[in-house]
Amino acid sequence: MKYQKIPEATIRRLSRYSRCLEEMEEKGEKVVSSAQLANKCIVNAAQVRKDLAYFGEFGIRGVGYYVRDLLNNIKKILGSNKEWRMALIGVGNLGSSLLAYKDFLKQNYTIVAAFDIDPPKVIGRVSEKLGKPVEVFHINRIKEVTKERKIEIGLIATPPSEAQSVANLLVEAEVRGILNFAPAQITVPEGFVVKDVFFTIILDNLAYLLSN
Amino acid sequence: MKYQKIPEATIRRLSRYSRCLEEMEEKGEKVVSSAQLANKCIVNAAQVRKDLAYFGEFGIRGVGYYVRDLLNNIKKILGSNKEWRMALIGVGNLGSSLLAYKDFLKQNYTIVAAFDIDPPKVIGRVSEKLGKPVEVFHINRIKEVTKERKIEIGLIATPPSEAQSVANLLVEAEVRGILNFAPAQITVPEGFVVKDVFFTIILDNLAYLLSN
DNA sequence: TCAATTTTGTGACTCCTTTCACAAATTTTG
DNA sequence: CAAAATTTGTGAAAGGAGTCACAAAATTGA
Numbered sequence: 252m253k254y255q256k257i258p259e260a261t262i263r264r265l266s267r268y269s270r271c272l273e274e275m276e277e278k279g280e281k282v283v284s285s286a287q288l289a290n291k292c293i294v295n296a297a298q299v300r301k302d303l304a305y306f307g308e309f310g311i312r313g314v315g316y317y318v319r320d321l322l323n324n325i326k327k328i329l330g331s332n333k334e335w336r337m338a339l340i341g342v343g344n345l346g347s348s349l350l351a352y353k354d355f356l357k358q359n360y361t362i363v364a365a366f367d368i369d370p371p372k373v374i375g376r377v378s379e380k381l382g383k384p385v386e387v388f389h390i391n392r393i394k395e396v397t398k399e400r401k402i403e404i405g406l407i408a409t410p411p412s413e414a415q416s417v418a419n420l421l422v423e424a425e426v427r428g429i430l431n432f433a434p435a436q437i438t439v440p441e442g443f444v445v446k447d448v449f450f451t452i453i454l455d456n457l458a459y460l461l462s463n
Numbered sequence: 464m465k466y467q468k469i470p471e472a473t474i475r476r477l478s479r480y481s482r483c484l485e486e487m488e489e490k491g492e493k494v495v496s497s498a499q500l501a502n503k504c505i506v507n508a509a510q511v512r513k514d515l516a517y518f519g520e521f522g523i524r525g526v527g528y529y530v531r532d533l534l535n536n537i538k539k540i541l542g543s544n545k546e547w548r549m550a551l552i553g554v555g556n557l558g559s560s561l562l563a564y565k566d567f568l569k570q571n572y573t574i575v576a577a578f579d580i581d582p583p584k585v586i587g588r589v590s591e592k593l594g595k596p597v598e599v600f601h602i603n604r605i606k607e608v609t610k611e612r613k614i615e616i617g618l619i620a621t622p623p624s625e626a627q628s629v630a631n632l633l634v635e636a637e638v639r640g641i642l643n644f645a646p647a648q649i650t651v652p653e654g655f656v657v658k659d660v661f662f663t664i665i666l667d668n669l670a671y672l673l674s675n
Numbered sequence: 676t677c678a679a680t681t682t683t684g685t686g687a688c689t690c691c692t693t694t695c696a697c698a699a700a701t702t703t704t705g
Numbered sequence: 706c707a708a709a710a711t712t713t714g715t716g717a718a719a720g721g722a723g724t725c726a727c728a729a730a731a732t733t734g735a
Contacts, residue, residue: 258722259668266667270646284682293648297685297724304684312683313731329667330674348560352662360666404669428673430665434482436505444672446665450564453658454572455478455541456471457616457640460656462542470692496712509694509715516714524713525701 261302265325267292268299272322284315331359338402338426339365340417341409342387345432349408350385363400366390390417394424404428411435418445473514477537479504480511484534496527543571550614550638551577552629553621554599557644561620562597575612578602602629606636616640623647630657 271291275283289296303309303321306328310316326332339346339362350362365387388396396402405421407414407429414433421429422439429445431437439445483503487495501508515521515533518540522528538544551558551574562574577599600608608614617633619626619641626645633641634651641657643649651657 256721260722262668262671263664265671266661266664269667270663286682291648295724296682297726298722300682300684301723308684310683311731312729313681313733315682328671330670331667335666335670344563345560348557348563351556351560358663358666360663360670403673404666428669430669436483436503444669446669448660448662448665449478450660451482451570451572452475452478453642453660454547454570454616455481455543456474457642457656457658458542458547458572459474459477459540461615461640468691472692498712507694508712509696510692512712512714513693520714522713523701524699525703525711527712 255305257305261305262329264292264294264298264302265329266331268302269322269325269329269331272318272325275318276322280318282315283318283321285310288316333359335360335404336363336400336402337361337404337406337430338363338393338397338400339385339406339408340367340390340393340421341407341413341433342367342370343408343410346406346408349406349432360404362406363402364388364396366393366396390420393420397421397424397426402426404430407431407433407437409433467517469517473517474541476504476506476510476514477541478543480514481534481537481541481543484530484537487530488534492530494527495530495533497522500528545571547572547616548575548612548614549573549616549618549642550575550605550609550612551597551618551620552579552602552605552633553619553625553645554579554582555620555622558618558620561618561644572616574618575614576600576608578605578608602632605632609633609636609638614638616642619643619645619649621645 268288271288272283284296285299286296289299292299300310307324309321309324323332337360339349342350342365346365346367350365362385365385366389367387368390370387370389397405403426405417405426405428407417407421409417411433412435414431414435415437418429418431418437418439422443427443429437429439429443431445431447434449434451437445480500483500484495497511498508501511504511512522519536521533521536535544549572551561554562554577558577558579562577574597577597578601579599580602582599582601609617615638617629617638617640619629619633621629623645624647626643626647627649630641630643630649630651634655639655641649641651641655643657643659646661646663649657
């Protein structure tokens with residue numbers, strides 16, 4: 252295993268493999284071949300092996316991969332073997348739904364604080380919907396609270412016009428990872444990471460495929 | 464302009480160009496060069512020209528592109544110059560938030576019906592949050608209602624265990640486009656299109672980048 | 676024990692995407 | 706009006722990513 256730049260597509264596939272392996276583990280399957288895993292994830296078997304080869308040798312020739320073992324290794328590679336503490340900024344329509352979207356909570360990604368320009372109004376609305384409400388702070392407390400609660404990822408769910416200034420606040424608070432749901436291009440300094448979730452881009456993509 | 468397979472990345476970029484051009488049009492800018500547009504979208508200028516070249520010649524040498532003109536052309540290419548009527552299936556946490564997520568409504572993508580296994584409970588909850596509530600039907604009326612309301616895209620926001628059977632219903636109802644928010648692999652016949660929105664894959668991606 | 680079988684890990688090849696570089700077309704300037 | 710400047714469109718080159726094919730390693734079975 253020599254150093255190489257790892258394709259982003261490989262990382263996305265590892266995430267899929269991870270999910271499939273979890274299912275397999277639940278079903279009590281002990282061993283899996285690259286062909287079986289590939290089949291389940293709808294990719295090429297050589298692709299699975301190549302993806303893994305970027306990070307080491309995890310299989311046994313003639314046998315395959317031990318499910319639990321491979322899963323642990325992939326989680327270690329992805330960094331998904333730890334709890335990630337997240338902050339939500341913007342508790343409007345989209346924001347409050349992210350709070351309510353329990354799929355996050357099952358995983359190792361947890362929203363441990365939320366911020367808004369108008370927190371009191373929002374607390375009521377949120378706690379109404381949730382068993383275990385997330386505390387909503389005024390936006391001007393971001394730096395203080397993210398430090399205190401060891402927050403590493405920020406979810407931007409504000410209107411697009413506010414996205415960049417919220418990103419700036421997160422940068423100032425040294426929150427290095429940003430997941431941006433606001434349909435706006437935001438920029439951050441070296442060392443910070445932004446991933447966008449733009450529903451409209453995906454819908455446009457679907458529209459294109461349906462029109463052709 | 465001869466026929467070629469068009470990269471999916473090109474389509475995604477066209478969607479970004481479209482957004483940028485809309486902003487420019489709002490600002491009253493009439494003409495834009497590939498370099499300016501590229502700069503705004505953080506891509507290479509040659510990339511912009513190559514992407515457009517798949518579909519024709521839209522610029523004027525020595526001048527650039529007319530903003531409105533290019534925007535219209537891109538929308539025509541993407542199929543985003545028409546209204547797309549969508550159905551939401553699964554009005555739980557995620558689903559009701561998609562209903563509330565106004566960004567859809569501003570655009571040419573509209574949710575015109577929703578479905579659930581337990582519609583009455585859900586209607587109350589949704590209308591509470593919305594000015595203009597979307598009618599929620601029992602899931603067994605999908606075929607009838609999608610036909611009646613000319614629905615072309617289905618949003619799956621059910622628990623993962625139900626995703627495939629909902630997809631099957633949509634296929635049966637000849638809803639050719641599916642946007643799948645449920646973290647489950649679904650398969651559809653030739654001629655149908657599925658796009659996945661898996662938050663956990665994106666988060667895993669972020670986690671990886673933050674860990675390395 | 677050893678041949679047959681299975682399955683990984685990986686070099687080589689193919690295919691696809693991006694970037695470069697420049698001719699062609701248009702506008703601007705003197 | 707002609708030379709300089711601008712900017713597109715595109716063939717060619719470079720750079721990645723995915724697939725193939727096979728040697729190497731392990732297991733199974735006779």
